[in-house]
Amino acid sequence: MERSKAIPVEETGSVKETVSFTLNQKQVAIEVDATARLTDIIRNQLNQTGTKLSCGIGRCGACSVIIDSKLVNSCLVMAYQIDGSTISTIEGIWEEESLHPIQQAFLEEGGFQCGYCTPGMILATKALLDQEPDPTDEQIKTALSGNLCRCTGYGGIIRAVKKARIMLK
Numbered sequence: 567m568e569r570s571k572a573i574p575v576e577e578t579g580s581v582k583e584t585v586s587f588t589l590n591q592k593q594v595a596i597e598v599d600a601t602a603r604l605t606d607i608i609r610n611q612l613n614q615t616g617t618k619l620s621c622g623i624g625r626c627g628a629c630s631v632i633i634d635s636k637l638v639n640s641c642l643v644m645a646y647q648i649d650g651s652t653i654s655t656i657e658g659i660w661e662e663e664s665l666h667p668i669q670q671a672f673l674e675e676g677g678f679q680c681g682y683c684t685p686g687m688i689l690a691t692k693a694l695l696d697q698e699p700d701p702t703d704e705q706i707k708t709a710l711s712g713n714l715c716r717c718t719g720y721g722g723i724i725r726a727v728k729k730a731r732i733m734l735k
């Protein structure tokens with residue numbers, strides 16, 4: 567990713583940058599604080615609140631997004647790194663007003679309770695199944711290993727991934 571031009575803001579001394587990227591199939595060009603995290607940009611500036619901020623240090627996966635086909639913790643991504651990239655959040659995986667098959671599978675298999683972790687789990691599942699449509703149990707566990715859920719346990723989540731694997735065939 568090419569770094570965009572930094573623009574000093576005289577009064578505060580903070581530095582703004584203009585970044586442009588694709589978010590959920592739409593082109594976005596915005597001015598952001600150079601030190602902003604992608605999580606904050608998505609939630610506070612672009613009002614896509616499905617992406618959750620929990621640990622803030624790359625441990626829980628609640629802030630997961632897909633950048634250029636890779637699952638990434640958006641709390642660890644700085645503003646300048648997103649220039650020119652293609653980003654998908656949970657809001658971008660709806661299919662013409664119906665749930666994505668992965669979302670449907672999570673519903674049917676009880677893959678969530680509070681839902682705080684669910685956007686990240688669903689995006690982790692999508693990133694996995696986009697790369698590997700027929701993952702083994704081990705590959706499923708590895709793909710979800712960076713996403714923590716404190717309330718539902720992993721039984722329903724893993725069943726949901728397996729159901730989504732079948733639904734997407």
Ligand code: FES
Nearest residue numbers: 620622624627641
């Ligand atoms: S909030 Fe980003 S990994 Fe936990």
Ligand code: FES
Nearest residue numbers: 679680683715716
């Ligand atoms: S459903 Fe509550 S943290 Fe996952």
